[in-house]
Amino acid sequence: MSQQTESISLHDGLVVGTVDAPELVGSRCKACGVVAFPPQSSCAKCTSRDVETRHLARQGTLWTWTIQCFAPKSPPYSGGADDFEPYGVGYVELAGEVRVEARLTEPDPEQLRIGMPMELVLIPAPGPGGGLTYAFAPAEDHE
Amino acid sequence: MTDVAVVGLGIHPFGRHPGVSGLEMAATAARAALKDAGIGWQDVEFAAGGSDAAGNADTTVSVLGLTGVPFINVKNGCATGGSALTTAHAMLAAGAAEIALVVGFDKHPPGAFNPMPEEWGLGSWYGETGLMLTTQFFAMKIQRYMAEHGISPSTLAKVASKAFDNGARNPWAWRRQPLSEAEVLSSRMVNDPLTQYMFCSPGEGAVALVLARGDRAKALARTPIYLRSVAFRTRRFGSFEVFSPSIPLESAPSPTTEAAAAAFEQAGIGPDDVDVAQLQDTESGAEVMHLAETGLCAHGEQEHLIQSGATRLDGRLPVNTDGGCLANGEPIGASGLRQVHEVVLQLRGEAGDRQIAGPRRVGFTQVYGAPGVSACTVLTR
Numbered sequence: 001m002s003q004q005t006e007s008i009s010l011h012d013g014l015v016v017g018t019v020d021a022p023e024l025v026g027s028r029c030k031a032c033g034v035v036a037f038p039p040q041s042s043c044a045k046c047t048s049r050d051v052e053t054r055h056l057a058r059q060g061t062l063w064t065w066t067i068q069c070f071a072p073k074s075p076p077y078s079g080g081a082d083d084f085e086p087y088g089v090g091y092v093e094l095a096g097e098v099r100v101e102a103r104l105t106e107p108d109p110e111q112l113r114i115g116m117p118m119e120l121v122l123i124p125a126p127g128p129g130g131g132l133t134y135a136f137a138p139a140e141d142h143e
Numbered sequence: 144m145t146d147v148a149v150v151g152l153g154i155h156p157f158g159r160h161p162g163v164s165g166l167e168m169a170a171t172a173a174r175a176a177l178k179d180a181g182i183g184w185q186d187v188e189f190a191a192g193g194s195d196a197a198g199n200a201d202t203t204v205s206v207l208g209l210t211g212v213p214f215i216n217v218k219n220g221c222a223t224g225g226s227a228l229t230t231a232h233a234m235l236a237a238g239a240a241e242i243a244l245v246v247g248f249d250k251h252p253p254g255a256f257n258p259m260p261e262e263w264g265l266g267s268w269y270g271e272t273g274l275m276l277t278t279q280f281f282a283m284k285i286q287r288y289m290a291e292h293g294i295s296p297s298t299l300a301k302v303a304s305k306a307f308d309n310g311a312r313n314p315w316a317w318r319r320q321p322l323s324e325a326e327v328l329s330s331r332m333v334n335d336p337l338t339q340y341m342f343c344s345p346g347e348g349a350v351a352l353v354l355a356r357g358d359r360a361k362a363l364a365r366t367p368i369y370l371r372s373v374a375f376r377t378r379r380f381g382s383f384e385v386f387s388p389s390i391p392l393e394s395a396p397s398p399t400t401e402a403a404a405a406a407f408e409q410a411g412i413g414p415d416d417v418d419v420a421q422l423q424d425t426e427s428g429a430e431v432m433h434l435a436e437t438g439l440c441a442h443g444e445q446e447h448l449i450q451s452g453a454t455r456l457d458g459r460l461p462v463n464t465d466g467g468c469l470a471n472g473e474p475i476g477a478s479g480l481r482q483v484h485e486v487v488l489q490l491r492g493e494a495g496d497r498q499i500a501g502p503r504r505v506g507f508t509q510v511y512g513a514p515g516v517s518a519c520t521v522l523t524r
Contacts, residue, residue, distance in 0.1 A: 010268075011266060011268035012266060012268070014266070014268070026389070034380075034391060035391075036389055036391075037388055037389035038266065038388060038389075044380050044391075045380045045381075045391070063287065064283040064284070064286045064287035064290075065283065065286060065335075066279055066282035066283050066286060066334040066335050066336075066337075067332070067334065067335045068273060068276065068279060068334060069331070069332050069333055069334060069335075070255075070333060072255075072257075072270075072273050072275070072276055073254065073255065073257035075257070075259065075270065076257065076258075076259055076260055076267065076269075076270025076271060076275050077270060077271065077273050077275075078271040078272070079273065087273065089273075089274065089279050089283070090283065091283065091390065093392070096392075097392070098389045098390070098391060098392060099389060099390045099391070099392065100388070100389045101274060101387060101388050101389060101390075102274075103272060103273065103274070109335045114286075114287065114290050125271070125272060126271070126272060126273055127271070133268070133272045
């Protein structure tokens with residue numbers, strides 16, 4: 001498999017890096033250390049405005065999940081109802097940072113369990129636009 | 144503080160009412176509440192009310208009569224009814240009026256709500272990629288909760304089955320067909336672990352309440368039911384709420400936990416004293432979690448409580464005796480007031496086929512919704 005090293009920028013700069021190694025861009029409060037995604041201009045915990053950009057960890061563990069079994073209304077969803085396939089959604093805990101909500105590549109509830117290791121990947125965005133979006137995929141255990 | 148009591152109840156049936164506007168439903172409920180209180184619209188000295196999607200509440204005054212009454216329109220998402228009640232309660236307690244009317248109503252199209260990301264401070268990508276759904280949030284919150292506290296899918300199904308049993312006994316409910324636990328469990332999966340019949344649907348309906356203070360309350364009502372407290376809170380940092388692209392690692396009490404604690408403290412009454420409760424049951428899991436968040440039981444205790452039938456009409460702690468959101472649907476502006484309406488009926492002993500079997504001295508209500516708001520009340524006979 002060839003290395004996809006072309007740099008990317010999706011969703012107004014929230015997803016950067018490369019196709020093979022995408023990264024989410026969040027923020028970290030320099031006063032109290034709280035990490036948020038997307039980046040916040042002020043801290044929701046301590047209200048400080050002294051925040052810095054932070055590229056978030058690409059690996060984490062599944063904190064909770066569901067399967068989206070029906071086609072969301074469009075708008076705001078980009079995908080159609082006719083070719084809809086169920087997809088996973090979850091929160092992935094990035095150790096010491098934050099829990100990020102994302103689509104999951106795994107749509108089979110039997111294959112998902114809380115605590116399993118996950119890794120950030122890119123998937124085709126729903127709809128005819130041909131773009132990409134971020135998702136978490138089950139990963140080999142990094143322990 | 145001066146006593147404030149509910150002295151009049153009015154409701155327009157919940158469900159689908161083609162050709163009837165939300166404002167017409169509100170006027171029907173308001174007239175019924177005035178009649179129940181034995182007063183006329185001209186006797187009302189303050190009014191508050193609202194809807195999320197069916198117009199300005201004070202437009203009802205052009206139907207009821209132009210009396211010059213100060214009327215505050217409330218539009219506060221899922222806490223619309225609770226906020227209107229908070230406002231009226233405060234006005235009466237402050238002595239700014241003797242008699243107040245509160246009205247909540249709504250009329251939503253079929254299907255899940257489709258909020259737009261931009262209205263919630265989120266980028267359009269959040270909706271485009273399929274994350275802007277309230278049902279996902281509810282499913283993920285209960286999924287985690289079940290793993291942490293040992294709640295079974297059977298318990299989720301029992302919550303829904305109870306709601307439809309109670310709804311079948313409620314002439315104003317939308318869903319009046321009993322459904323067994325097995326039927327709930329085998330219905331279409333919507334968002335794991337929640338099936339179709341574990342979710343309520345956006346709907347239509349209206350509720351109005353007449354409140355009075357002090358001596359006026361005693362003079363008006365056959366059985367005044369006292370509104371001992373109304374408490375309303377929004378989310379704190381660390382509370383797990385809908386439409387959150389991320390949540391912090393540290394957790395905080397939910398707005399429901401804080402509103403309930405404040406309501407009990409203001410009332411000087413504890414959760415152990417509650418004889419009947421109406422809890423936000425947007426889906427089955429919400430009722431399970433709210434039982435503990437409100438302090439009515441410990442986290443994890445719900446499994447035994449619900450499996451043993453304690454929350455049924457003849458149980459120790461009947462919950463959502465009118466069928467809740469599951470059987471009534473959710474007209475956002477009306478939901479919180481429907482809960483108070485039901486508790487007052489139960490405490491009066493006028494709940495008909497669904498009258499609780501046990502004592503009826505203390506009632507409790509809790510409404511909750513996006514983006515992390517909750518309003519709770521304590522009522523006593």
